[in-house]
Amino acid sequence: MESYTFITGASSGIGQGTAKLLSETRNLLLHGRDLERLEETRRQCAAHGHNVQLFPYDFQEISTLRDDLTAFLTEKGIRVGEFLHFAGMTEVLPISKTKYSVGLKVMNVNYFSATEIISTLLKKRVNGDALHNIVLIGSMAPVIGIACQPHYGSSKGAIHTLTLSLARELAPAVRVNCISPGTFNTRILQTPFFSPDKDWKSISLIPCSGVEDVAKAARFLLSEDSHYITGQILFVDGGERFLGGGLP
Numbered sequence: 001m002e003s004y005t006f007i008t009g010a011s012s013g014i015g016q017g018t019a020k021l022l023s024e025t026r027n028l029l030l031h032g033r034d035l036e037r038l039e040e041t042r043r044q045c046a047a048h049g050h051n052v053q054l055f056p057y058d059f060q061e062i063s064t065l066r067d068d069l070t071a072f073l074t075e076k077g078i079r080v081g082e083f084l085h086f087a088g089m090t091e092v093l094p095i096s097k098t099k100y101s102v103g104l105k106v107m108n109v110n111y112f113s114a115t116e117i118i119s120t121l122l123k124k125r126v127n128g129d130a131l132h133n134i135v136l137i138g139s140m141a142p143v144i145g146i147a148c149q150p151h152y153g154s155s156k157g158a159i160h161t162l163t164l165s166l167a168r169e170l171a172p173a174v175r176v177n178c179i180s181p182g183t184f185n186t187r188i189l190q191t192p193f194f195s196p197d198k199d200w201k202s203i204s205l206i207p208c209s210g211v212e213d214v215a216k217a218a219r220f221l222l223s224e225d226s227h228y229i230t231g232q233i234l235f236v237d238g239g240e241r242f243l244g245g246g247l248p
């Protein structure tokens with residue numbers, strides 16, 4: 001069976017940029033919700049001749065995710081060696097206006113989808129012993145605090161903690177690390193709250209190239225060059241967190 005790199009959130013932004021970079025050397029299993037944009041990522045990734053499979057899924061449907069992913073992998077005969085969890089959503093509201101039901105969606109998409117997928121990929125009957133590397137995506141929010149995104153910040157804090165917990169539990173067979181990006185001007189920021197006209201590139205200490213800065217960090221964490229690194233929260237933010245973050 002051929003080994004695949006599974007990337008969630010590959011229909012857009014950071015996940016799409018990382019898929020493009022990794023497609024040079026890997027078979028990819030790409031997740032997203034929007035099928036049109038996911039197909040566009042597949043088109044961009046196909047040039048290098050490796051296999052690209054699609055797994056469209058809304059992670060709000062969390063209760064069926066394990067069974068559906070198991071059925072998908074079994075039917076396609078796919079084994080996943082590397083898992084990168086980039087799917088994410090936010091809700092921008094003061095705490096007094098938040099709703100439990102929306103908070104639950106944020107936790108399901110950002111956090112519980114990762115635990116459900118990892119749990120599935122560790123099942124021998126589903127994935128053998130193939131899984132050996134996990135890269136999760138966090139945020140500056142758990143270390144500097146970001147106003148008006150209490151559920152988002154908490155979900156990313158949970159991801160940071162999950163990274164440490166799994167790095168201990170799964171060593172030495174699986175390395176587990178987390179990339180915590182600074183502000184990148186992707187679809188997740190496309191709400192009036194985030195001032196679409198703002199020059200987000202100017203808010204760090206080091207100029208940003210774009211989502212490829214995260215993609216290259218992900219490629220390093222998957223590579224042999226990082227074989228002695230696990231349980232790290234790697235801030236890819238050009239020093240933005242020292243300035244307090246660009247967000248409110």
Ligand SMILES: NC(=O)c1ccc[n+]([C@@H]2O[C@H](COP(=O)([O-])OP(=O)(O)OC[C@H]3O[C@@H](n4cnc5c(N)ncnc54)[C@H](OP(=O)(O)O)[C@@H]3O)[C@@H](O)[C@H]2O)c1
Pocket residue numbers: 008009010011012013014015031032033034035037057058059060086087088089109110137138139140180181182183184185186187188189
């Ligand atoms: N951009 C930043 O400044 C920044 C900073 C720190 C951390 N991050 C994190 O980086 C990750 C990628 O974000 P991005 O900046 O690339 O934003 P993005 O362009 O909005 O991408 C978000 C991805 O998550 C997927 N997604 C959203 N809701 C989903 C749902 N209910 N079920 C399944 N998938 C869903 C989207 O799929 P569809 O588009 O197909 O719906 C898309 O592929 C997120 O976890 C985000 O929290 C971003």
